[in-house]
Amino acid sequence: MNRSLKIFVYPHRRNESFAHALLPVDFEPSGNYASEGYFFKTLVRSHFITDDPSEADFFFLPFSITALRNDPKRYVSEIRRRYPFWDSSGGADHFYVACHSTGRSAMSKTPEVTVNAIQVVCSASYFLPGYVAHKDVSMPQIWPRKGAPPEVRSTQRSKLAFFAGAMNSRVRQQLLVSWVNDSEIFVNRGRLPTPYSEALLSSKFCLHAKGFEVNTARIGDAVFYGCVPVVLADQYELPFSDILDWRRFAVVVATVDIPLLKEILHGISPEEYEALHGNLLKVRKHFQWHLPARDYDVFHMVMYELWRRRGAVSLPLPATAADA
Template identity: 65%
Template sequence: MVLLNWGFTCLTTGNGVAKRGLDMKKLAFFAGSINSPVREKLVETWKNDSEISVHFGRLTTPYSDQLLGSKFCLHVKGFGVNTARVADALYYGCVPIIIANHYDLPFVDILNWKSFSLVVATLDIPLLKKILHGISLAEYKNLERNVMKMRKHFQWNLSPVDYDAFYMVMYELWLRRSVVRIPLHGVGLIYTLADKGAILDSSRSENRSILTVCFVDSRGMMVRISS
């Protein structure tokens, strides 16, 4: 996997795509350190439950088996910004459950997260099982199908492939060009972006700074996005 500065982890190619089995024994799964009050509340509430499996410390079974054997995978905000759990869930075909009051999801300007995930407020942690059981089989199957469709957007390839994580990041930057302004100082500053032949080229006019993102697409064409 490759960790991007966007605040999430993307999948890398090379290991194929995980396949889910028919025997999903757990309703939901979470494993991680207790480094926030929200995670502490989750573990305290569901640590002895037979359907919702929450762990801290070392797992006794492979992490991948837990993801493959669960209908829902819990993403619980800790102290850090970065997490691999959303990408892990998507890779293993597990529907992500985002437990947070405010969280800037990756590609939120592009993807309809409601179509393949569920957001649960932290105050509703005690109601988590009721909420998940309230999702009908038809609704769950639709979420799961959409998870499978979304995986390609979180895939990071050695050479960019249409609609993969590289293109998603570039498109998200382009969409936010009129919203996010990066203060640039100096003239002709160039930054390398993720070793993909993409550069950020900043230059200054009399009244404003200009940010340009350049990269080579899958057809070998130079693409330039300016704001």
């Protein structure tokens, strides 16, 4: 992949409203949707970029969600008018990246993008229309954190499980009702009075419960702090799930089984937990962004997902006079 994968980025002038995402900026991405910004910044610094579209495996659509949300069809129409590459594949070798759900919602108004192009998105849900498993790519939502991940042994983690966040979904409300007053599973409404990192570092398991979307930064937080993720989000395609075996470093629990959560977690033997925790530390490098990119980090995992999809869709060539 490192030697062969090539990406052509559609060029845009500074005064064009469609795509300013790749213009140079001095600040690093931050916040819940930093993964989108990190991808843009990392891609343009990478060796995967080519100026020759004839050698490109994929064509990147570097649009701005803010400018695009109200008129995505015009963006695609402009690309098709100015370049021949979309029509030559029907868009099957094109991709865009969006961590905010607005990106997916905007593109849902353009069926040819949703059906044909590869959508690299954080909000990867089987339940919502528009996401196509095995064609599209689930990218982790990562809250950027400075420095190396902390090393806290599993034996130093005194709490069984932890969650904190707004009660903005049925799943979180069910979690609160079931475990709000428990002495082993700590469920907190809203912000903590103490540092969030301390709760992550002192817990064996960290709960990921869907909010407005199936994705949150909590899985990335849990991985960074070495807390085994417990995923309570039905129909969520976990990031890189066709590459990583999540069963070896996380626990996936159906939301209907939230009342049985303590029984399920206590059913994991100490030896099984040590294996989960050890494997979690091994995969942490796949859930970190770096500028510039480092081997096996989030950026390279996304590139590998794309590389696996090259040539997956091939359209018949148009008939010529000689074929008649």
